[in-house]
Amino acid sequence: MSSSNKLVPEQVLLLEQATLRAPLDNLRRLQKQTQKTYEHNLNPQSTFQRDLDALLRSAASSSSSLDSSARADMLKSIDSMLARMRTLKRKLSDLKGQNDEAVRVVQARLDHIASLPESMDSPAYGPWARKRLAHQLVDYFLRSTPPLKESAAELAREEGIEDLVDAEVWDELGRVEKGLEEKRLDEVLAWVGENRTALKKLKSPLEFTIHIQAYIEMCRARDPVKAIAYARRHLSPATVAELESPSGSSGDEGGTGKDSLMSELSRAMALLAYPPDTTCRVYQDFYSPTRWLSLRSLFRTTFLALHSLPSIPLLHMSLQAGIASLKTPICCPVPSGTATAPPSAWPLGGVRGLRTTITPEGEVVFSTPGGTETPSLAGPNEASATQPPVHTLEGSPSPNCPLCSSPLSQLGPDVPYSHHVNSTIVCGITGKVVEGDGGEGGQLVALVSRVTGEGRVYSKEGLALRASQHPEGKLIDPATGEVFEWDELKKVFIS
Numbered sequence: 001m002s003s004s005n006k007l008v009p010e011q012v013l014l015l016e017q018a019t020l021r022a023p024l025d026n027l028r029r030l031q032k033q034t035q036k037t038y039e040h041n042l043n044p045q046s047t048f049q050r051d052l053d054a055l056l057r058s059a060a061s062s063s064s065s066l067d068s069s070a071r072a073d074m075l076k077s078i079d080s081m082l083a084r085m086r087t088l089k090r091k092l093s094d095l096k097g098q099n100d101e102a103v104r105v106v107q108a109r110l111d112h113i114a115s116l117p118e119s120m121d122s123p124a125y126g127p128w129a130r131k132r133l134a135h136q137l138v139d140y141f142l143r144s145t146p147p148l149k150e151s152a153a154e155l156a157r158e159e160g161i162e163d164l165v166d167a168e169v170w171d172e173l174g175r176v177e178k179g180l181e182e183k184r185l186d187e188v189l190a191w192v193g194e195n196r197t198a199l200k201k202l203k204s205p206l207e208f209t210i211h212i213q214a215y216i217e218m219c220r221a222r223d224p225v226k227a228i229a230y231a232r233r234h235l236s237p238a239t240v241a242e243l244e245s246p247s248g249s250s251g252d253e254g255g256t257g258k259d260s261l262m263s264e265l266s267r268a269m270a271l272l273a274y275p276p277d278t279t280c281r282v283y284q285d286f287y288s289p290t291r292w293l294s295l296r297s298l299f300r301t302t303f304l305a306l307h308s309l310p311s312i313p314l315l316h317m318s319l320q321a322g323i324a325s326l327k328t329p330i331c332c333p334v335p336s337g338t339a340t341a342p343p344s345a346w347p348l349g350g351v352r353g354l355r356t357t358i359t360p361e362g363e364v365v366f367s368t369p370g371g372t373e374t375p376s377l378a379g380p381n382e383a384s385a386t387q388p389p390v391h392t393l394e395g396s397p398s399p400n401c402p403l404c405s406s407p408l409s410q411l412g413p414d415v416p417y418s419h420h421v422n423s424t425i426v427c428g429i430t431g432k433v434v435e436g437d438g439g440e441g442g443q444l445v446a447l448v449s450r451v452t453g454e455g456r457v458y459s460k461e462g463l464a465l466r467a468s469q470h471p472e473g474k475l476i477d478p479a480t481g482e483v484f485e486w487d488e489l490k491k492v493f494i495s
Contacts, residue, residue: 130159138152143313181296208235208264209295320415323403326418434459447488449477460489
């Protein structure tokens with residue numbers, strides 16, 4: 001087994017965290033809901049328990065000869081309690097079915113993760129990787145706008161990964177988002193009501209923002225009486241609760257602290273005096289249709305956080321992991337105006353360019369023409385820090401680079417530059433990585449031009465392959481066409 005092909009479970013399964021988190025959180029919520037339902041109906045302080053105790057005391061204190069009206073009242077109470085127990089049994093039975101289904105899904109996903117092979121050389125790795133790729137594609141389809149539900153369902157069915165897909169979660173997200181796109185708040189308000197406790201733990205401003213939007217629509221319809229009543233019922237309590245909160249003015253995860261809640265409400269109340277066609281910029285923003293887009297974005301972010309789902313598709317996360325190892329200033333130039341480039345953007349540890357020289361012993365060595373440079377720590381106003389370092393090949397993308405020559409370049413700006421301690425050289429003939437010591441990829445050699453003195457690096461095996469394809473077996477530089485003798489090859493060492 002090659003050590004380079006051995007899989008490290010901790011690293012491979014980083015992308016699988018969301019696969020387990022979502023069903024586990026769902027199972028946890030179902031268990032809490034079951035516990036609350038049971039305690040609300042059957043604990044000693046419940047209404048049912050009090051009614052049962054009262055009925056037993058009444059039956060014990062009554063004589064054996066009850067009149068017809070008292071007997072009828074007692075039977076009516078018993079029937080009412082039996083009906084409540086039947087309802088409770090049905091609720092608990094439904095919750096048990098949901099719990100069983102959640103446990104089955106969790107077990108299926110654990111089995112998928114546990115089946116990770118030890119090496120990429122294992123025959124089981126291909127099917128496992130295919131299943132993971134199918135899961136990422138289904139996740140991508142369901143996140144699309146609009147979601148590609150039929151394609152996602154067909155792919156999941158064909159690959160047998162229905163248990164790895166949270167189709168119900170994405171259906172719920174799509175239903176609420178569709179309502180927001182159509183400027184309806186009924187769906188999102190119902191969702192907030194079902195998840196109010198979890199939203200409070202997240203300290204999300206979503207509910208307040210929804211009520212603000214509902215208030216704005218009432219002001220847009222010029223119904224001040226209804227708007228004032230709505231603000232008193234839904235907006236004022238939220239700001240009072242924030243002001244009385246012991247957390248101080250530190251704010252919350254959504255970036256809306258108690259001060260901003262109060263200021264937002266104060267500005268919103270002025271909408272009673274400003275119609276939708278107002279020319280005041282502050283209140284034009286309140287009436288702007290873009291607020292619906294902001295509300296939709298806030299809901300999506302909150303929804304994904306509540307269900308422990310990543311904010312970007314799993315497919316993008318997987319691709320970005322590979323892109324980060326390929327990204328250089330050649331692929332994605334450092335943006336102009338950057339005070340100092342990130343250290344990982346400096347080629348070869350800060351080197352502007354490489355020079356090929358030949359030692360007296362006839363060996364080719366790559367060296368720097370002006371010494372090693374380091375990123376400047378000067379202030380942004382100093383001349384030395386006004387422009388980022390420029391790679392000698394910046395702006396010259398390679399057609400063989402996946403990041404330079406494919407749509408993957410659109411994901412490049414969102415990931416950091418790669419940082420390679422040692423350079424990796426790929427033979428231009430064989431396309432293999434050359435280690436330079438005669439190991440994997442062959443021996444690294446250079447053809448030095450007799451005319452210009454410039455050297456070009458290839459693997460010795462690649463040159464031999466090229467020479468075998470020549471009718472006369474000549475050694476020819478593929479780039480310049482210059483003919484060389486075999487004893488003119490120079491071994492290359494990178495310093």
